Amino acid sequence: MTIFGFTALAVLLTIALASPSPLIHSRDNNVPIIDLGYAKYQGAFDSLNNVTSYLGMRYAAPPVGELRFRAPQAPANNTTIVQEANTEPIPCFQAPMGSAPTNPLEAMNKRQMVTETDDCLFLNTYFPGDSIPTTPLPVLVWIHGGGYAFGDAAMYPGSDIITEAHNEIVLVIIQYRLGVFGFLAGSEVKENGSLNAGLLDQDFALRWVQSHISKFGGDPTKVTIWGESAGAGSVIQHIVAQDGQTSPQLFRGAITSSTFLPSQYLYNDTIPELLYSEVVAQTNCTSATSALACLRSVDANALGKINVNISSGGFFGTFIFAPVVDGSFIRQRPTESLKQGKVNGKALLSITNTNEGNIFVNQTDPMSASIYSSMLFPKFGPQQANQSAQLYEDLGMPIEQNNLIMGESIFICPTFYLLGAFPGSSWKGQFAIPPAHHAQDVFYYFPSAGPPPFNNTQFLEAFQGGFMAFVVSQNPNDMIAPTITPSWKLYSEDNTQMLFNKTADNKTNIQVTPIDNAQLSRCDFWESVGALTGQ
Structure with a gap:
């Protein structure tokens, strides 16, 4: 599909030295047992890749029963036994993207059936070698994609990243609630639950990293997400x-x-409220004294099926359940915060694929640009629909216009808004290996899940090297090992980006290129209508 300083690091090391060691060595396994305070876990060593992993560690209490649709809570204490952390966690409940007006079950029928659960708040942690690093290493936290509807930790071989970073980082891969379980919105959820529960899961996991990653050899002051x-x-x-x-x-x-930024409405907007009402109706909770209390009592598998049904019914290529502006965690539309420079973090590296939109557009049923943009953004009036049509009318056939509208409005333009919020500390890349569709770059980050179609060693080292350099030093030019990549220019230097491509005869083609001004102009339009697109 902030850097803190040496002083903070010194304090952390002092505390670590003064505190009881969290490590206990098993009698029959050399992999350390790590005491998290609430649980003890023993991982497994992969001698082939020289990586130690701790898989399926619980970071929050099961979000079931009364905790459904609420912010994550601390897990219960369970330190009487050592738990083996050598098995991938079970995925959260999954759902497909919208497929209307095609068969609503088509996407799910193609997906390999796996066990799913609402008790899914687990994470995986990896460090290089067979013993905990003695010098704290920079930390990377990977957040999986899937339209806030599907995906899990097991999809991503963590040892790939450790190898690409030449054993200079610690990696964490997290799971979070998806679909209706993680992103149900509306006034009733606001009053007696937690909006954006899936995002709060991620936040809880990031706080887990701050509290515990030093026990795995990671430096909590050097985290990259x-x-x-x-x-x-x-x-x-x-x-x-x-x-x-x-x-x-x-x-x-x-x-x-x-970057994926679909419509992000205010939690009590008409659309989230209609969606909430539909969930209530399909669970037969309409006549309940408290509809939300009723939803908490619904069998998880039954709610999972409703999650699939409602998600499938969305407009082709869209995802029904997504973050909302909740007034607390997310206080305004993201594009407004970015424009105002209200941001966490100090540095940014962003990459887009050339043809982001194609897989989210029904290639057999093209629409005029005005109709397509209206279907994608239901709050558009005739004026905005006509404006979008005028912007794209000379950019190919209707299907090509649809592809561009989806790709630019939802993925590419939000990336430019994000880059602009980090002046002087952001870099832009473009993945262009044909056909350069959405998600095809993932196989180049995790090649053992692939292999990548352009399996060229020089290209892989160059492409991966910039990301790993950024994790270690916050600058993609500080390569851990030499590659053929030319010097990255800051995005703010004449709106440039690093192009990752290949030639017709399968040679690497990596170079600094200017960003298309016409594309930037179209992005200005999408930014101007953000109040209607909900971005």
């Missing part, structure tokens, strides 16, 4: 969270791959 698609959309949410005044600061740097 990175996500792809809805994972990148999540990164935006944490950047603008609490008007950029999150305390303590949970990360110093951010990376986005294919």
